[in-house]
Amino acid sequence: KAGVTQTPRYLIKTRGQQVTLSCSPISGHRSVSWYQQTPGQGLQFLFEYFSETQRNKGNFPGRFSGRQFSNSRSEMNVSTLELGDSALYLCASSTETSGSNEQFFGPGTRLTVL
Amino acid sequence: GEDVEQSLFLSVREGDSSVINCTYTDSSSTYLYWYKQEPGAGLQLLTYIFSNMDMKQDQRLTVLLNKKDKHLSLRIADTQTGDSAIYFCAERRTGGFKTIFGAGTRLFVKA
Numbered sequence: 001k002a003g004v005t006q007t008p009r010y011l012i013k014t015r016g017q018q019v020t021l022s023c024s025p026i027s028g029h030r031s032v033s034w035y036q037q038t039p040g041q042g043l044q045f046l047f048e049y050f051s052e053t054q055r056n057k058g059n060f061p062g063r064f065s066g067r068q069f070s071n072s073r074s075e076m077n078v079s080t081l082e083l084g085d086s087a088l089y090l091c092a093s094s095t096e097t098s099g100s101n102e103q104f105f106g107p108g109t110r111l112t113v114l
Numbered sequence: 115g116e117d118v119e120q121s122l123f124l125s126v127r128e129g130d131s132s133v134i135n136c137t138y139t140d141s142s143s144t145y146l147y148w149y150k151q152e153p154g155a156g157l158q159l160l161t162y163i164f165s166n167m168d169m170k171q172d173q174r175l176t177v178l179l180n181k182k183d184k185h186l187s188l189r190i191a192d193t194q195t196g197d198s199a200i201y202f203c204a205e206r207r208t209g210g211f212k213t214i215f216g217a218g219t220r221l222f223v224k225a
Contacts (some may be wrong), residue, residue, distance in 0.1 A: 002158070031211075033212070033213070035215070040218030041217070042202075042215060042216060042218055043157075043202060043215035043216075043218070044174070045154060045212050045213070045215075048211050050211070055211040056211045056212045056213075071148065089173055090156055090157065092156075092157075101206050101213070102147075102159050102162065103157075103159070103213060104159075105149075105156030105157040105158070106157045107154075107155055108155075108156050108169050
């Protein structure tokens with residue numbers, strides 16, 4: 001079974017631009033979560049989608065948004081990029097049917113904002 | 115991370131045991147996890163423990179849970195250089211559908 005894939009792996013943008021990151025979960029997984037990882041803040045929860053519905057959202061400004069498609073693939077969008085948005089963005093999927101709710105992570109997209 | 119605390123660094127010698135500690139805040143959390151992140155990679159689940167357990171052992175890994183103190187630890191026996199990585203503690207909160215991660219402990223293993 002293929003793992004979680006994220007595209008692109010690396011991205012360089014300038015302040016004020018917008019960016020869309022993509023995540024394809026493991027086949028059969030309906031839950032997709034997004035996290036922002038920075039050296040200073042660790043892993044911060046952005047949002048979680050299940051069956052195309054956002055079930056929970058972290059404490060990020062409205063510039064950060066996401067969506068999930070009927071095939072469970074998910075995208076997150078960041079508008080009006082700021083220097084502080086430079087980070088590794090990780091996507092994780094889970095089945096939500098196993099009791100442990102184990103999350104499987106993709107390799108991440110490293111976003112650099114200049 | 116949001117209210118899950120870990121020390122940032124730990125250095126051990128190869129062959130010694132490593133103990134990484136974590137405190138969490140939600141006493142109703144159902145599952146507690148340990149993830150490992152190697153350079154340039156995403157997180158990989160190492161092990162997890164259900165909240166009604168005190169201990170779980172899996173080969174070189176031992177997880178201890180003190181629910182009263184909301185304290186979780188991961189012991190790695192016979193630590194190897196390949197264990198050098200960042201280790202994240204995480205809790206799955208009841209309701210809210212989210213998993214909260216600590217900031218990660220960077221483990222250095224000296225040969």
